[in-house]
Amino acid sequence: MAAHNLSPAASVDVLEKQPVLGGCLSSYHMDQYTIERYYHHCFPTDAALFSLLEKLGIRDRLEWRSGTTGYYVHGSLYPLTTPREILAYPHLSLLDKVRLAILTLGARKKDIQTLDSITAEDFVVNRYGRNLYESFFEPLLASKFGEMRSTVSAAWLVSRIAIRSHRGVSGEHLGYLKGGFEQLIGALEQSCTAAGCTIHRNEPLTELRKNGEKWVVNGRPYDRVLSTIPPSEVERISGLTMPSIPxxxxxxxxxxxxxxxxxxxxxxxxxxxxxxxxxxxxxxxxxxxxxxxxxxxxxxxxxxxxxxxxxxxxxxxxxxxxxxxxxxxxxxxxxxxxxxxxIYVAGYQSLIPEYEKNGLYMAGMFSRPNYPERSMEGSIRAGTEAATLLKNGLGS
Ligand SMILES: Cc1cc2nc3c(=O)[nH]c(=O)nc-3n(C[C@H](O)[C@H](O)[C@H](O)COP(=O)(O)OP(=O)(O)OC[C@H]3O[C@@H](n4cnc5c(N)ncnc54)[C@H](O)[C@@H]3O)c2cc1C
Known part of the structure; x- marks a missing residue:
């Protein structure tokens, strides 16, 4: 995304350690179709994604579908999409269902900033009761964060509930690209290369250091560097001190x-x-x-x-x-x-790095638009915002 924004203005090289592009959004190429390596859908609020699809001429491939949900408990599968199904679910008391409804309905109005410093566990236990936490939210947090579950912030939990509350009786409104999100990766690659960008597949970053005014990356000199990989990896490779994002x-x-x-x-x-x-x-x-x-x-x-x-x-x-x-x-x-x-631990906001520090630009899953949940939308916005900042500084 950053390369897409920079290529028309500058001469850009992209380094990708894998043989395929797309990172977490890359796909398997089967004989008859492509399928994402990790399940993906988009949300009705993904405005930057929709405008990118428009610019790339593939917005007509976006389709809206219903995503239903369920819970697998004590060897049985319980549908939990419609109010009737939720009422019939036997593993939560009526009182806890009411509490769950209050939490869900209020999620979009909650102030995410103030919830950043509280853990999800404390937030649910103190306001909605331990039983709702242990019987409903803890297994969800455990499946997503494992042993780290009790460190996760209430901001993550509440925004996750809010983003997933665009639903009708038949399910959640979720978007998909006909033909898969590989269409997006392919269109981005095409637009970058058409604008003169060179993509180096199978080339991991192994060297990043300053030499006078230039950066040296894998033996080549560059005026500017924008990294989209985890800050801890940049620190390991370059020796530069980076924020410790778990x-x-x-x-x-x-x-x-x-x-x-x-x-x-x-x-x-x-x-x-x-x-x-x-x-x-x-x-x-x-x-x-x-x-x-x-x-x-x-x-x-x-x-x-x-x-x-x-x-x-x-x-x-x-x-x-x-x-x-x-x-x-x-x-x-x-x-x-x-x-x-x-891992969106309590207090995560204070860890988020700026787009530029000591001349190095950084944008990725760890950037502000990906708080409090990383997404395609967040990385599209982060890549665009960091590239704009870099472009503005190109003359200097
Ligand atoms: C299981 C799962 C499900 C998801 N579901 C959704 C969803 O439904 N909807 C949604 O919006 N988002 C979803 N996401 C998130 C979405 O995939 C990511 O937010 C998005 O792909 C992040 O993109 P990114 O480019 O910032 O990071 P990444 O995808 O991690 O890209 C980083 C790239 O850097 C490369 N790299 C790493 N180290 C080096 C190195 N040393 N040298 C060179 N290259 C390197 C990697 O190979 C990779 O290509 C999901 C993610 C996962 C893991």
Missing amino acids: YQGAACMTLGLEREVTEGIYWVNMKDPAPYGAVVAHTSFVPRDRYGESIIYLGSYFSGKPSAHLEERMLNDFSRRFGAAEADIHWHRLAVDRFAGP
Whole structure:
């Protein structure tokens, strides 16, 4: 995104350590279709994304669909989309359901700034009761942040609830790009290269240092550098002192299946312990006939390293729990990214770096527009804002 904004004005090189572009938004290229390595959808509030799609001439591919949700508890799958389904859910008392409704309805009006310094656990326990926290929110936080769950800020939780409250009775209004978000990555690549930008795939950043007025990057001199990788990685490679943003990794298995297994529900949160925290049934969201098979994601997050034998454990657990026989599974792949998102600990706002420090520009998942939840929208805005600042300083 930064390169897209800079290429017309400057001579730009992009360094990408992977053979493919897109980072967390990259896709698998199957014979008949492409599919994101990690489940993706967009939200009705993603204005910068929509205007980018417009500029790239692919806005007509944006489609709106309904995303239904459910909870997997004590071996059973409970749909939790409509008010009737929520009322029928047996693992929460009526009082807790009322409290949950109050929290959900009020989420969009809450002041995110003041919630940054409180943990989600304290916020829910103190205002809505321990039972609602333990029986509803803690398993969700655990599946997303694991052992770090009690450090996560109330700002993250509340904004997450707010962003996910654009819903009708049939589900949440979620957007998708016909043909996949690979269309966006491809169109961005095309527009960058057409504007003269050079993209170096398979080239990790290994050297970053100042030499007089210039920066030296992997042996080449540059006037300006804009980094989009985790600040801790920049520090490791360059020795420059960077803000310590805590990150978590994601491990996500994608499976091509003979049949649906989530009773038509798009997003199933696992309350029962499992090697994955959510089952995301892509083809309960986007029509199955586009793929000729069902597509399921098993999503998990980790701190440090993924747990041992994760692929095998995920596959075995999924097959047993959802009754998928060997013949039902056409293929499966595991994607692992150590830096899949910041952990939004209480007080996170004070860690967010400026776009420029000591002549180095930085924009990414850790930037302000990605607070308090990282997204395509946040990184589009961060890349654009940092590039604008860099462009303004080019004459100096
Ligand atoms: C499981 C999951 C689900 C998600 N779902 C959604 C969703 O539904 N909707 C949504 O809006 N967002 C979603 N996101 C977030 C979205 O994918 C990210 O916010 C967005 O892709 C961030 O983009 P980025 O470019 O800032 O960072 P990244 O995607 O992390 O890109 C960083 C790039 O830098 C490269 N790199 C790293 N180190 C080096 C190095 N040393 N040298 C050179 N290159 C390097 C990486 O390979 C990568 O290409 C999801 C993310 C995950 C992990």
